[in-house]
Each structure stands twice: as structure tokens, then as C-alpha cells.
Amino acid sequence: MALIVQKYGGTSVANLDRIRNVAHRVIRTREAGHDVVVVVSAMAGETDRLLNLAHQAAESPSEREVDVILATGEQVTSALLAIVLQDMGYKAKSYLGHQVKIVTDSVHGRARIQSVDSYRLLGDLREGIIPVVAGFQGEAEGGDITTLGRGGSDTTAVALAAALGADVCEIYTDVDGVYTTDPNIYDKARKLRRISYEEMLEMASLGAKVLQIRAVEFAAKYKVPLHVRSSFSDEEGTIVCEEDEEMEKAVVSGVTYDRNQSRIELIKVPDRPGVAAKLFQALSHASIPIDMIIQTSSSEGQYANLAFTVSKTDYPKALEIAREVARELGAQDVLSEEEVAKVSIVGIGMRSHTGVASKMFQTLANEGINIKMISTSEIKISCIIEPKYTELAVRALHDAFGLERGEG
Amino acid sequence: MALIVQKYGGTSVANLDRIRNVAHRVIRTREAGHDVVVVVSAMAGETDRLLNLAHQAAESPSEREVDVILATGEQVTSALLAIVLQDMGYKAKSYLGHQVKIVTDSVHGRARIQSVDSYRLLGDLREGIIPVVAGFQGEAEGGDITTLGRGGSDTTAVALAAALGADVCEIYTDVDGVYTTDPNIYDKARKLRRISYEEMLEMASLGAKVLQIRAVEFAAKYKVPLHVRSSFSDEEGTIVCEEDEEMEKAVVSGVTYDRNQSRIELIKVPDRPGVAAKLFQALSHASIPIDMIIQTSSSEGQYANLAFTVSKTDYPKALEIAREVARELGAQDVLSEEEVAKVSIVGIGMRSHTGVASKMFQTLANEGINIKMISTSEIKISCIIEPKYTELAVRALHDAFGLERGEG
Numbered sequence: 001m002a003l004i005v006q007k008y009g010g011t012s013v014a015n016l017d018r019i020r021n022v023a024h025r026v027i028r029t030r031e032a033g034h035d036v037v038v039v040v041s042a043m044a045g046e047t048d049r050l051l052n053l054a055h056q057a058a059e060s061p062s063e064r065e066v067d068v069i070l071a072t073g074e075q076v077t078s079a080l081l082a083i084v085l086q087d088m089g090y091k092a093k094s095y096l097g098h099q100v101k102i103v104t105d106s107v108h109g110r111a112r113i114q115s116v117d118s119y120r121l122l123g124d125l126r127e128g129i130i131p132v133v134a135g136f137q138g139e140a141e142g143g144d145i146t147t148l149g150r151g152g153s154d155t156t157a158v159a160l161a162a163a164l165g166a167d168v169c170e171i172y173t174d175v176d177g178v179y180t181t182d183p184n185i186y187d188k189a190r191k192l193r194r195i196s197y198e199e200m201l202e203m204a205s206l207g208a209k210v211l212q213i214r215a216v217e218f219a220a221k222y223k224v225p226l227h228v229r230s231s232f233s234d235e236e237g238t239i240v241c242e243e244d245e246e247m248e249k250a251v252v253s254g255v256t257y258d259r260n261q262s263r264i265e266l267i268k269v270p271d272r273p274g275v276a277a278k279l280f281q282a283l284s285h286a287s288i289p290i291d292m293i294i295q296t297s298s299s300e301g302q303y304a305n306l307a308f309t310v311s312k313t314d315y316p317k318a319l320e321i322a323r324e325v326a327r328e329l330g331a332q333d334v335l336s337e338e339e340v341a342k343v344s345i346v347g348i349g350m351r352s353h354t355g356v357a358s359k360m361f362q363t364l365a366n367e368g369i370n371i372k373m374i375s376t377s378e379i380k381i382s383c384i385i386e387p388k389y390t391e392l393a394v395r396a397l398h399d400a401f402g403l404e405r406g407e408g
Numbered sequence: 409m410a411l412i413v414q415k416y417g418g419t420s421v422a423n424l425d426r427i428r429n430v431a432h433r434v435i436r437t438r439e440a441g442h443d444v445v446v447v448v449s450a451m452a453g454e455t456d457r458l459l460n461l462a463h464q465a466a467e468s469p470s471e472r473e474v475d476v477i478l479a480t481g482e483q484v485t486s487a488l489l490a491i492v493l494q495d496m497g498y499k500a501k502s503y504l505g506h507q508v509k510i511v512t513d514s515v516h517g518r519a520r521i522q523s524v525d526s527y528r529l530l531g532d533l534r535e536g537i538i539p540v541v542a543g544f545q546g547e548a549e550g551g552d553i554t555t556l557g558r559g560g561s562d563t564t565a566v567a568l569a570a571a572l573g574a575d576v577c578e579i580y581t582d583v584d585g586v587y588t589t590d591p592n593i594y595d596k597a598r599k600l601r602r603i604s605y606e607e608m609l610e611m612a613s614l615g616a617k618v619l620q621i622r623a624v625e626f627a628a629k630y631k632v633p634l635h636v637r638s639s640f641s642d643e644e645g646t647i648v649c650e651e652d653e654e655m656e657k658a659v660v661s662g663v664t665y666d667r668n669q670s671r672i673e674l675i676k677v678p679d680r681p682g683v684a685a686k687l688f689q690a691l692s693h694a695s696i697p698i699d700m701i702i703q704t705s706s707s708e709g710q711y712a713n714l715a716f717t718v719s720k721t722d723y724p725k726a727l728e729i730a731r732e733v734a735r736e737l738g739a740q741d742v743l744s745e746e747e748v749a750k751v752s753i754v755g756i757g758m759r760s761h762t763g764v765a766s767k768m769f770q771t772l773a774n775e776g777i778n779i780k781m782i783s784t785s786e787i788k789i790s791c792i793i794e795p796k797y798t799e800l801a802v803r804a805l806h807d808a809f810g811l812e813r814g815e816g
Binding site (some may be wrong): 019059063087099 | 473502508
């Protein structure tokens with residue numbers, strides 16, 4: 001008998017028929033002899049409707065009050081699922097964030113969970129009750145309602161699984177797992193059976209939007225195995241867990257891409273200490289997140305080139321700041337491209353294999369794709385290229401590293 | 409400077425324009441130098457929508473979970489009003505029942521308030537914050553969400569006013585006060601300037617649906633003056649407060665009616681102790697509320713007639729029970745009328761005036777209206793008549809007691 005936390009996303013609880021479908025799945029798990037704690041999101045579209053209402057009330061509604069409004073979405077779903085489970089003959093009980101209780105910091109709209117009380121839920125399980133917890137919400141010290149940001153119900157589920165010592169946290173969503181690359185771009189994409197937390201973090205932050213990043217971090221920290229799967233089928237999905245030998249055999253686990261990037265480069269900046277700091281502090285003050293950063297020295301050793309990428313939405317503001325700083329620093333020029341794409345390969349096997357980077361560069365070269373920037377980490381290599389080559393690059397890399405057959 | 413609790417009903421907060429209208433009124437009160445605590449209902453129609461959702465999930469959804477769903481209605485309104493007040497430049501803060509905190513018993517769907525903590529609200533007022541409290545909801549011991557039943561926001565407002573020692577509790581609704589009778593039936597109906605708690609209780613329970621009965625009881629108990637008024641005009645409404653000399657001068661304050669009544673009569677019941685008890689215990693076990701009860705003895709002294717009225721919806725069940733009990737008791741017959749009407753006059757002045765009852769009976773007789781049953785209390789006289797005479801009776805009594813001019 002295992003203890004399982006199941007989280008159902010917005011599309012899985014979009015209407016009463018789907019909520020009944022979820023109830024059947026919960027009951028099947030119970031009938032298989034397991035203890036189940038359920039976490040639910042708001043019905044699909046509900047969070048947007050509520051957010052819209054708040055923004056009709058004022059252009060910049062206070063974050064405290066927006067959280068009060070948004071929290072009602074999950075509140076309704078949790079009670080509806082409890083009602084349906086009871087109607088099917090099972091004991092069930094809804095819980096809101098403050099009832100569990102899930103304590104967070106007081107950063108409204110993107111609060112972080114600080115502690116979870118498992119006392120009441122464990123008591124329910126002992127009495128044969130199925131607790132249905134409203135995801136996405138918590139309570140700050142002082143009693144204010146907080147929300148955890150988009151995808152926050154994933155984090156609620158992982159936090160509960162950690163606090164309860166659950167055997168697995170199942171994340172039910174509208175995709176059936178994590179793929180070697182986007183199946184919409186390449187039909188040879190293969191569903192991964194297992195993937196490490198670290199790889200999942202790199203995949204998620206690179207644009208494979210299956211799981212909230214913070215939920216994966218949380219799972220990694222507390223070693224909670226995640227099972228990402230579809231609520232519309234019975235197929236096994238992808239297990240996200242600690243790395244093992246099997247994973248290490250594969251050099252590359254996935255190819256990801258991001259077409260939403262812009263590139264800015266300061267040319268011939270006088271090369272003295274504090275130059276990079278000056279630029280990136282200015283960008284940070286404007287709350288612009290930077291993705292890649294590359295600095296190269298000119299052959300003479302007196303000048304450096306400083307290049308970085310930002311999200312396309314931040315491009316105009318970032319360019320303005322870059323030009324100002326360039327003038328102050330006495331740089332020769334500022335070059336920029338509003339539209340570039342990033343293609344990356346991810347895999348923990350890279351740590352122990354050589355020649356991975358050169359194989360990537362060669363693969364792109366073979367296709368006539370020029371590389372504008374390169375950035376590497378221990379388990380990831382990213383290249384900035386022209387956007388029109390994105391699909392071609394993804395397919396070529398997927399083939400080159402044998403992802404279709406799982407050779408890596 | 410006064411401390412004022414203002415409660416706004418569902419039609420007053422039905423959409424964002426009306427919520428802005430409410431905000432303006434709150435601000436006007438603040439700018440006049442008063443402290444304000446606001447209580448809001450759910451947007452008109454929202455409670456029905458949510459209730460419907462719960463009943464789509466299951467035919468008999470659990471009351472605990474229905475309360476969780478219903479409570480979201482007031483939650484959204486309280487945050488929206490806080491946002492609008494902030495947008496207009498004022499400090500405001502929403503509060504849910506459990507945050508205030510409003511402690512109730514655990515009778516879901518019609519919980520009773522047991523205590524209110526005024527600590528946080530008084531702290532807010534000192535800091536110049538306008539607290540906006542979600543009405544209709546509380547928290548039972550153990551942390552479950554409860555709701556107070558239809559019109560429960562009135563009770564929330566009165567309970568807060570009592571706990572805060574407010575000078576007045578203003579109830580904003582879609583009518584502009586309490587009238588001498590229903591203006592839809594008689595256009596000479598006059599708005600009352602002041603009315604006693606007792607009279608208001610008799611008026612409310614007799615069908616003048618302006619205030620939740622429990623709210624009036626609460627106000628009477630803690631001597632909280634109520635001001636019933638319209639949120640769509642600036643006119644003064646009706647003050648409900650302790651009786652004073654002015655009120656006592658008027659013999660009759662209002663004429664009310666109820667067309668939703670049925671009459672059942674047991675004829676020639678052997679007159680011995682326990683006869684009435686047997687009948688009404690049987691009805692009580694079937695959860696049928698009885699309105700009027702009259703017992704008369706036959707001239708011979710061996711038999712009694714037992715008549716009572718029930719709400720029309722309870723008529724079939726009540727008749728069935730009455731026939732059964734009549735058989736057991738050996739009564740001669742059971743007579744019944746599915747449709748009768750009740751017309752009542754209410755007024756605390758009756759206590760010190762004589763001839764009120766005979767004037768009522770004579771007035772009805774003058775119009776050729778036959779009286780089927782009579783029931784009296786200290787401040788009310790009710791007559792059961794044929795439904796088709798309802799309007800005629802109301803108008804004749806209104807004229808006879810000079811209510812148009814306030815003579816009473």
C-alpha cells in the first residue's frame with residue numbers, strides 16, 4: 001500500500017463530466033489499496049476570468065486583493081470534487097490552503113511555501129477520508145490569503161507529498177509525459193520513461209511547459225518522485241526522479257527551443273573591471289531578466305565585446321538601457337537583433353562524455369546554420385541561431401543524438 | 409464622529425458600476441468624518457449560480473461542501489470593493505469570515521454566530537483603513553467554513569455593529585425603507601420613519617421581506633439601531649430601534665398579508681387532555697412549521713374543533729398527517745382549504761389602546777369579507793380570509809387605521 005498525492009490541472013477539471021472522470025481515477029487508486037490525497041487547480045479558464053474581473057475593477061489592483069479573488073477558483077473545484085466523491089459513496093473532504101495549513105511568505109501572486117502541516121490530512125487518511133486540497137493557495141503569517149503563481153498547484157502537490165512522505169506525486173495534465181522534443185515540431189519525438197530533476201529543470205526553463213519550475217526544485221530538494229501523466233488516458237507518463245545509471249548512459253535526453261529571444265551586443269567596450277557589473281545592474285534595476293551572457297576580449301586586450309539575450313517583450317527597454325550604458329562606458333557601438341532563436345540540448349550524460357559540443361556544432365554546420373552565440377552549463381549546451389532555422393536545427397540534433405531510438 | 413457599519417445587498421453590488429457606486433457612498437461617509445466598516449453580499453445571482461453548480465455535482469451535495477462553494481460569492485465581492493476603494497485613493501482591506509474572525513456553530517447552511525472578534529477591525533480603523541467584510545460566512549470550531557442562510561449578510565452586519573459598538577448599522581438594499589403596507593398592492597402605502605424591533609419582527613415574519621429575521625433579533629438583543637435604506641438614492645430610509653413614545657402613539661404601524669397559506673380543521677375531536685399535543689407532535693416530527701393554531705370547544709363541552717394553518721407547500725403532507733391523527737383520536741371529520749390568505753395589522757400601540765380588534769373585524773365586515781380564523785398577539789392581530797379579498801382587505805384596513813397620514 002502506497003501513499004499517493006494526485007494533482008489534477010485545469011483542463012482535467014474543466015467541467016463536471018471531467019471532474020467525475022477525475023473522481024473515478026481517484027477511486028480506482030483507492031480500490032487498488034492506496035491512500036490518496038488529491039490537489040486540484042481551478043476549472044480551465046476560471047483563473048483568467050477572475051483575473052480579468054480584478055483588472056476591470058482597477059488598472060493595477062492590489063496583489064493582496066487579487067489573491068483573495070483568485071483563490072476562489074480552486075476553492076470551488078475542491079468542494080465540487082469532494083461532493084462528487086461523496087456521491088459515489090466515498091468519504092471526502094475539501095481543504096483550503098489556510099485549513100491544511102500551508103504557510104507561505106507574504107509575496108502575493110508568487111508566494112513561496114514555508115511549511116505544510118500534515119496533521120489533519122494524516123488524520124483523515126486514517127479515517128478513510130479522501131482529502132481534496134485546493135492548490136495554488138496558502139496563508140501568510142497574519143492570515144492573509146496568498147497564491148503561488150501560475151502552475152502553483154504543482155508546487156502545492158509536491159509540498160504536500162514531501163510533508164506526508166508520499167511515495168509518489170502524480171501530476172495529471174493534458175499531455176501524457178515529457179518528450180525528447182516538442183512533438184509539434186518533430187513527429188519523431190519520443191516520450192521519456194524517466195528523467196532526472198536536473199534535466200527536467202533545464203527542459204522546463206527552456207520552454208517545455210509541463211511543470212512549474214519551482215515544483216521541480218521542491219521535488220528535487222525533498223526527493224519526491226514525480227509522475228507526469230495524462231488524465232485522459234491510462235498510459236504511464238514520465239517519471240521525474242533522482243538520476244540513475246540508466247539515465248547517465250544517454251548523453252542527451254532532449255532538444256528544446258525558444259523562439260521568444262532577442263540579442264543585444266556592446267562592441268569594443270574599454271576592458272576594465274566593473275564594466276559588466278555596470279551594464280547588468282542597470283538591467284536588473286529595470287527588472288529585466290537576462291538569459292545568456294557572453295563576454296569576449298578583443299585580440300589587442302584593451303577592448304571587450306559584451307553580448308546578452310533577453311525575452312522579446314523586454315527588448316525595447318533593454319536596448320534603451322544598453323545604449324545609455326554603452327555611451328557612459330565609451331563603447332564603440334551597440335548591435336542588436338530583435339528576433340533570434342535558442343536551441344539547446346540537455347542531458348546529465350554530458351558530464352561524463354566528451355565531444356558532445358563539437359557534435360552539436362558540426363550538426364548545425366552540416367545544415368548550413370550559423371551560430372551567433374554559444375552558452376554551456378554542465379548538462380546543457382545552447383546555441384543562438386536565426387529563427388527561421390529553428391525546426392531544422394531541432395530535427396537535425398534529434399537525429400544526430402539518436403533520440404528517436406533512445407541512444408542519446 | 410460616529411462608527412457606522414454599512415451592509416450592501418446583492419443588487420447593490422450586482423456589477424462593477426454598482427460596486428463603484430457603493431465605493432462612492434462609503435467614501436462620502438468617511439469624508440463626513442465617520443469610521444466605516446463595510447459588509448457585502450455576493451453579486452446578485454451569484455449565490456444561485458454556485459448553488460446550482462453544487463446541485464449539478466450531486467443531487468444532495470453535503471452541506472459542508474456547499475458552504476465552501478457558496479462562501480466564494482462574498483469573497484469575490486469583498487475583494488473587488490477593496491480594490492475599487494484603493495483605486496479611488498483610500499486604504500481598504502477585505503476580510504473573510506474566518507479572518508475577522510466570526511465564529512459560528514457548525515450547522516452548515518444556517519449557522520448561528522457565536523462570537524465576533526473586533527480586534528483586527530478596530531486596529532484597521534485606527535490606521536485609517538476601511539475594512540470590507542464578506543457577509544454571510546463564518547468559521548465553525550475546527551476551522552470549517554459555514555454560511556448563515558439567505559439574507560445572512562444582514563446578520564453579519566448587525567453582529568459586527570454589536571461587537572464594534574457601532575452607532576448605527578445601515579442596511580442598503582433595493583427598497584428605500586419599510587412601508588405601512590406593500591406599495592405594489594396599495595399606492596397609498598407610506599414609508600415609516602421609525603419602527604420598533606418588535607414591530608419589524610412581526611412585519612418581517614409576516615412577509616415584508618426587507619430584513620433577515622435573525623438580524624432583527626440580533627439587533628434587538630444588542631440594541632443596535634438599524635437604518636434600512638436604498639443604495640440607489642440618498643433619501644433617508646426607515647430606522648428600526650427601541651420603541652419610544654412617538655411610536656406608541658400610533659396604534660397600528662402596518663398592514664401585512666400572506667397569500668401562501670392553507671387551512672386544516674379537525675371537527676368534533678373528543679375533548680380530553682393531550683389531543684392537541686398528539687396532532688402537533690406528529691406535524692413537528694414531519695418538520696412542518698405551523699403558523700396559526702385555534703382550538704374551540706363545542707357547546708356541549710365534550711368535543712373540540714382544532715384548526716391550524718400551514719404554508720401551501722406543506723399542505724399535502726400536513727393534510728395526510730391530520731387525517732391519520734383524526735382517525736386515531738376519533739374525530740368526526742377533517743375540513744381543509746388549500747388556498748387561504750392571512751391579513752394582519754401590527755403595532756406596539758395596541759398594547760395601550762382598546763377597540764383595535766373590533767375595528768379590524770368591523771372594517772372587514774363592511775367590505776363583506778368573511779373571517780375564517782382569528783389569531784392575536786400583544787402587538788398583532790391576524791385574520792384568515794378568502795385569498796381573492798386580500799387586496800381589498802389590505803386597502804380597507806390601511807384606510808381605516810389612517811396609515812396614509814400616519815394617524816395609526
